[in-house]
Amino acid sequence: MIEVRGLTKRYGEVLAVDELSFTVRAGEVTGFLGPNGAGKSTTMRMILGLDAPTSGTATVGGLPARAQPAPLRAVGALLDAGAVLPGRSAHHHLLALAAGNGIPRGRVAAVLEEVGLTRVARRAAGTYSLGMKQRLGIAAALLGDPPVLVLDEPLNGLDPEGIVWIRGLMRRMAAEGRAVMVSSHLMSEVELTVDHLVVIGRGRLIADTGMAEFVAAHSRREVAVRSPQAAGLGPLLTAAGARVRPSGADGLTVTGIGAAEIGAVAAANGVELHELTPRQTSLEEAFMELTQHSVEYAAERGETR
Numbered sequence: 379m380i381e382v383r384g385l386t387k388r389y390g391e392v393l394a395v396d397e398l399s400f401t402v403r404a405g406e407v408t409g410f411l412g413p414n415g416a417g418k419s420t421t422m423r424m425i426l427g428l429d430a431p432t433s434g435t436a437t438v439g440g441l442p443a444r445a446q447p448a449p450l451r452a453v454g455a456l457l458d459a460g461a462v463l464p465g466r467s468a469h470h471h472l473l474a475l476a477a478g479n480g481i482p483r484g485r486v487a488a489v490l491e492e493v494g495l496t497r498v499a500r501r502a503a504g505t506y507s508l509g510m511k512q513r514l515g516i517a518a519a520l521l522g523d524p525p526v527l528v529l530d531e532p533l534n535g536l537d538p539e540g541i542v543w544i545r546g547l548m549r550r551m552a553a554e555g556r557a558v559m560v561s562s563h564l565m566s567e568v569e570l571t572v573d574h575l576v577v578i579g580r581g582r583l584i585a586d587t588g589m590a591e592f593v594a595a596h597s598r599r600e601v602a603v604r605s606p607q608a609a610g611l612g613p614l615l616t617a618a619g620a621r622v623r624p625s626g627a628d629g630l631t632v633t634g635i636g637a638a639e640i641g642a643v644a645a646a647n648g649v650e651l652h653e654l655t656p657r658q659t660s661l662e663e664a665f666m667e668l669t670q671h672s673v674e675y676a677a678e679r680g681e682t683r
């Protein structure tokens with residue numbers, strides 16, 4: 379379990395992380411979301427003990443990362459998948475990590491197998507594709523068989539197969555009872571994978587919620603309607619209990635009643651329809667609405683520099 383309490387980081391004028399408090403629970407994948415520059419990496423680095431907080435605390439299993447007697451056994455991390463000596467093979471990279479952390483050599487073969495790199499384990503890591511480097515980074519994170527995993531943007535730059543693989547791995551790790559924290563700046567990357575969401579903007583907590591609750595609160599059903607008589611149809615739908623927004627010259631966006639009901643109202647009034655499309659608003663839109671203010675702030679801040 380990761381516990382973050384009142385965590386704050388200031389870099390000179392920039393308040394990168396501002397009084398953040400949240401918990402990453404065992405047995406769950408927690409998505410850590412925020413627009414670029416929101417403070418995700420800084421928060422993760424403090425959780426991992428790579429940066430010191432200005433104030434507040436971050437603990438893993440009850441202890442700050444720097445106080446862990448065996449850090450790699452307490453928490454596995456993927457920060458920058460490119461950070462491997464290019465001349466060193468995956469096998470030797472992992473062996474060196476294991477030796478430096480008192481981890482049995484046998485774990486090396488086990489994690490290479492887990493991430494599917496066994497066949498190329500003797501090749502220099504500099505020749506690996508981004509997806510293979512990402513797998514090697516994950517292998518290093520898993521080496522100490524830690525109960526907590528912290529993954530910073532693990533899907534960045536991966537092809538669809540790599541994305542599916544990492545999503546499956548995160549689910550598997552949570553099912554084994556581990557606490558998994560994964561950052562992203564895209565809701566669509568994590569919405570199918572995470573159990574819990576922590577959203578930040580400008581270093582501050584914006585939302586801390588179960589994924590199911592977030593979906594229930596933010597996914598709206600709406601129907602796109604097009605008709606040459608849109609102007610006349612609007613009030614008829616409103617009278618039937620719908621909320622109606624105009625959309626272009628001959629379009630309406632309708633919520634509150636379904637496509638069948640809209641069709642019935644149109645037919646009963648002799649209104650010709652050219653389109654009647656039910657659709658679900660995306661969670662990406664909800665996420666963007668939620669973080670809009672912090673993005674605008676970031677843009678303004680950039681302009682005045």
Ligand SMILES: Nc1ncnc2c1ncn2[C@@H]1O[C@H](COP(=O)(O)OP(=O)(O)OP(=O)(O)O)[C@@H](O)[C@H]1O
Pocket residue numbers: 389392393394412413414415416417418419420421563
């Ligand atoms: N070492 C540093 N020195 C000064 N400012 C920093 C440093 N590290 C981060 N910052 C600033 O802190 C803020 C948060 O950055 P951070 O990298 O944590 O955000 P992020 O959410 O991870 O963004 P991204 O999605 O772009 O990686 C930004 O304004 C950034 O410029």
